[in-house]
Amino acid sequence: MSVKEAGSSGRREQAAYHLHIYPQLSTTESQASCRVTATKDSTTSDVIKDAIASLRLDGTKCYVLVEVKESGGEEWVLDANDSPVHRVLLWPRRAQDEHPQEDGYYFLLQERNADGTIKYVHMQLVAQATATRRLVERGLLPRQQADFDDLCNLPELTEANLLKNLKHRFLQQKIYTYAGSILVAINPFKFLPIYNPKYVKMYENQQLGKLEPHVFALADVAYYTMLRKRVNQCIVISGESGSGKTQSTNFLIHCLTALSQKGYASGVERTILGAGPVLEVSREAVCLWKGAFV
Structure with missing residues (x-):
């Protein structure tokens, strides 16, 4: 999370932070990560809007921002009025600058279903990985670990x-x-x-x-x-x-x-x-x- 000074008319200058967002959407959507500039006053809704624009996603769909900590051990869906920057400032120092996924602390952009539940696309990937692991255990595929x-x-x-x-x-x-x-x-x-x-x-x-x-x-x-x-x-x-x-x-x-x-x-x-x-x-x-x- 790199920092720079950002000014706005009528209020004191405050630090701006670069947040890296990783989309976890359906295969028809863009899967490239994006970088969004935010301040401590920026809400989750603001960050999601900027991510949608940066990734050129379908704005008619509903998205949520998920904070991942400890390499997927903890996942928290941020409320619309939460401050993602405040969340990042609580992460280990190594994960604050660029927060790559291998460091275990990052943000996911996920799609919300019509009934309000989150569309966990990664469950399909987990099922595929499980099937592949079983083939490897049976000796039908070589180990790539x-x-x-x-x-x-x-x-x-x-x-x-x-x-x-x-x-x-x-x-x-x-x-x-x-x-x-x-x-x-x-x-x-x-x-x-x-x-x-x-x-x-x-x-x-x-x-x-x-x-x-x-x-x-x-x-x-x-x-x-x-x-x-x-x-x-x-x-x-x-x-x-x-x-x-x-x-x-x-x-x-x-x-x-x-x-x-x-x-x-x-x-x-x-x-x-x-x-x-x-x-x-x-x-x-x-x-x-x-x-x-x-």
Whole structure:
């Protein structure tokens, strides 16, 4: 979202912003993105009118502006009187200038049906993608994936391909990758917004591998397997010093307590987490004790 100074007669000059709009319309409409100039006072209706004119769309149809955040994880239909510029100013700095779609924060222009519902054209694309994925899984089409969320699916299992796949996913902030039923985690050394209650709910009672790899997926499988089979479950966390074992443990405990307490906060999680440092000190003491006799 680039900024420039714009003046108007009879009122103080104010900054103008360039908003990039991505149309998601029927195949008969133009699919090229457009750039609309707006100020903080510009409403959603103003931005839609400018986008319609820029894209040369049918003005007799009704359109809505949708704010997409977190790569499609959240979609909000803006009201007619909302300020899109105010929305953009709340985005991460990297997404404010040009807000390309790969950054996960952008605006969609969609068409509204006569009954007021939104015409989700992308549902057709999702159905096509699902059909294509099934053909690939059956071996009738070659795999064209940029990366694999399960290392067992690599077409050629070599150390170079394995590291290349992990690096490619890591650069997309995908720090988790499966290796069968094993979860490989790479420490990002920063906070990622993928551990909130929404993700706990999303992975609840889901088959392992059905969704994107996540530490919550393992916690969920262990929890529901314990309930179903009435047998104790064990999750082994292994890694080098500084790899993030303690943090992964905290995430597992957070998810397990959330599942067992049905989302309600309690002292159970705090009690378990509070015992973590004591257990770690004990482990280090045992290692030193064993090392003294080597």
